[in-house]
Amino acid sequence: VFIVQPTCMPTNNNIMELLVMTDALRRSSAGRITAVIPYFGYSRQDRRPRSARVPISAKVVANMIASVGTDRVLTVDLHADQIQGFFDIPVDNVYATPIMLEDICSQELPDLVVVSPDVGGVVRARALAKRLDDAELAIIDKRRPAPNEAKVMHIIGDVENQHCIVVDDMVDTGGTLCQAAAALKEHGAASVRAYCTHAVLSGQAVTNFQNSVLDELVVSDTIPLRPEAQECKIIRQVSVAGLVADTMWRIHTEESVSSLFT
Numbered sequence: 001v002f003i004v005q006p007t008c009m010p011t012n013n014n015i016m017e018l019l020v021m022t023d024a025l026r027r028s029s030a031g032r033i034t035a036v037i038p039y040f041g042y043s044r045q046d047r048r049p050r051s052a053r054v055p056i057s058a059k060v061v062a063n064m065i066a067s068v069g070t071d072r073v074l075t076v077d078l079h080a081d082q083i084q085g086f087f088d089i090p091v092d093n094v095y096a097t098p099i100m101l102e103d104i105c106s107q108e109l110p111d112l113v114v115v116s117p118d119v120g121g122v123v124r125a126r127a128l129a130k131r132l133d134d135a136e137l138a139i140i141d142k143r144r145p146a147p148n149e150a151k152v153m154h155i156i157g158d159v160e161n162q163h164c165i166v167v168d169d170m171v172d173t174g175g176t177l178c179q180a181a182a183a184l185k186e187h188g189a190a191s192v193r194a195y196c197t198h199a200v201l202s203g204q205a206v207t208n209f210q211n212s213v214l215d216e217l218v219v220s221d222t223i224p225l226r227p228e229a230q231e232c233k234i235i236r237q238v239s240v241a242g243l244v245a246d247t248m249w250r251i252h253t254e255e256s257v258s259s260l261f262t
Contacts, residue, residue: 003036005017005036008198032072035074040083073092074244092257096243103218110163111161112162112165117176128165140155141156164193171199191215206235217236246260
């Protein structure tokens with residue numbers, strides 16, 4: 001049995017629905033239960049920063065999912081790959097990179113530069129750049145004075161007269177992306193497009209993008225878009241349904257899913 005349940009807002013309600021559904025299936029003698037979680041809620045709370053007295057919520061959720069009898073988890077673009085280690089059951093973390101790559105290539109943009117919005121995203125950006133015929137790479141050095149706030153400091157790399165592709169696993173309030181786009185344009189970028197797998201889009205995110213210099217924001221459908229986001233002209237959605245369905249079929253037929261981890 002496959003349970004498809006993204007744990008986006010309302011996160012707690014969706015997690016609880018997943019848990020009780022899994023328990024019901026286990027008590028009904030289901031042979032194998034796979035939780036398909038396109039967006040894993042609480043994934044950003046994956047560590048305890050410097051003696052701060054906060055929970056590691058990603059671990060708590062992982063424990064709950066396993067405790068009700070889930071046999072396997074399928075998810076898309078975890079915020080941190082090490083979250084897989086929080087589970088004592090198999091976790092398949094597939095990446096939306098092939099979907100984004102296909103969309104980027106279809107636009108036939110010359111002089112591409114792949115941009116990481118922070119140092120932590122360099123590995124993701126480098127992987128995409130390599131598959132774009134070794135496109136140039138740039139990094140944005142930013143400082144975050146408070147939660148959901150980011151101040152762009154400077155750009156590492158040459159973006160003048162280049163078409164910039166900013167890549168990240170998720171977009172929340174959009175503050176980082178909007179400031180990144182402004183900084184890139186100030187450094188002479190010809191255009192700035194952002195590709196983010198998970199469209200959290202909390203708070204005034206849509207308004208922020210409407211007032212930004214970002215040319216386009218491309219997101220996947222791991223999280224349903226709010227009506228105002230659907231109406232925003234610069235936000236476009238691509239689907240990971242085919243990728244998830246292919247992975248589910250491979251799990252069902254006990255085929256290898258390793259080729260999808262790219």
